[in-house]
Amino acid sequence: MHMLMVAPCLLGVEGLVSDELKNMGAENVKAENARVFFEGNEEILLRANLCSRFAERILIVLDRFFAETFEELFQGTKALPWSEYIGSLDTFPVKGFSMNSALHSVPDCQKIIKKAIVESLEEDYNISWFEETGPVHQVQFSIMKDEVTLMLDTSGSSLHKRGYRPAGNDAPIRETLAAAMCSLSRLRHYHTMYDPCCGSGTVLIEGALLANNIAPGLGRGFEIERWGFISPETGKNERERARELEKKDTDFIAFGSDIDPRALELTEMNARRAGVEGFIKTSIADVTRFNPISEKGTLVTNPPYGERMLSIREAEKLYRAMGERFIAKKGWSYGIISPDENFEKCFGRKADKRRKLYNGMIKCNYYMYFK
Secondary structure, eight states, X not given: OOEEEEEEBOTTOHHHHHHHHHHHTXXXXXXXXXXXXXXXXXXXXXXXXXXXXXXXXXXXXXXXXXXXXXXXXXXXXXXXXXXXXXXXXXXXXXXXXXXXXXXXXXXXXXXXXXXXXXXXXXXXXXXXXXXXXXXXXXXXXXXXXXXXXXEEEOSSSOTTOOSSOSOOOSSOOXXXXXXXXXXXXXXXXXXXXXXXXXXXXXXXHHHHHHHTTOOTTTTSOOGGGGTTOSOHHHHXXXXXXXXXXXXXXXXXXXXXXXXXXXXXXXXXXXXXXXTOGGGEEEEXXXXXXXXXXXXSEEEEEOOOOTTTTSOXXXXXXXXXXXXXXXXXXXXXXXXXXXXXXXXXXXXXXXXXXXXXXXXXXXXXXXXXXXX
């Protein structure tokens, strides 16, 4: 079954999502703001859930149509073949958003869409009451400039929840963002990686998963697998395919340090849960005394900053110390994420490349030094 799908993502990583989907065999890949549309069969649908490092979730797109009135929204929704996806006992909550559209009341849109789905299912199943006790089929809608997109969420919990991080420290970075930082820093399987502000280890773990081409979703399940929509054979084949693509016997090693011993305990626990503990070494150390033990290195870090854990003055003092320690030399690259517009001034040199990224709702820049 050929389907149109969409992968919502953090702003700034659309290009990375597009590239990975093309590499998975997806067709007609098209990036928009914070989402990437693509086409494929059920294998591609499960593969995207299993293997995407940068997408937040994978949704099936049921239709896109224009609606300026509630009647148009109702009829456009009701016309879809909902019973092909939703069983008579299944749960089907509705949520979404509206921007720059005539239909701006989200609660009203939710009610109209829910009512239209119920009427469509009533006609197909010839019943008037839905218990909604079965698997969840989360219906999502977006209305942008009067264009309605109706979707079904196949992931369940967001894809950044890989399953290895039950607990974080004060200010954890999202796994999808950490993976994007590692990818933008061109981390490879023969690199020596450093994170001198490692916290609960997310950047290190995502670096190890990326460098060894380990699928980030192997440790969890997806809502689509509970629907009976994907055969157990397809599930087995796609997981086997993902494992076969893992790089074996790599030279990758990652060194993580932090001044908080509890953070390092979390890093080690999370690395074990992710199955990458063999690639990660930890030590208690202050970033202001960063002293690498290899000739070459790829440093990727999310230092504490003003809006998260330190005052602005403390953060800028830290950036100055980092600038002194992160020496520009051959074989070294440094990637540092920060929301501080004065970062380069404090660090002491202009970045070779900058990339706008969002850490949650905080607008940041990823500063890359590799010359």
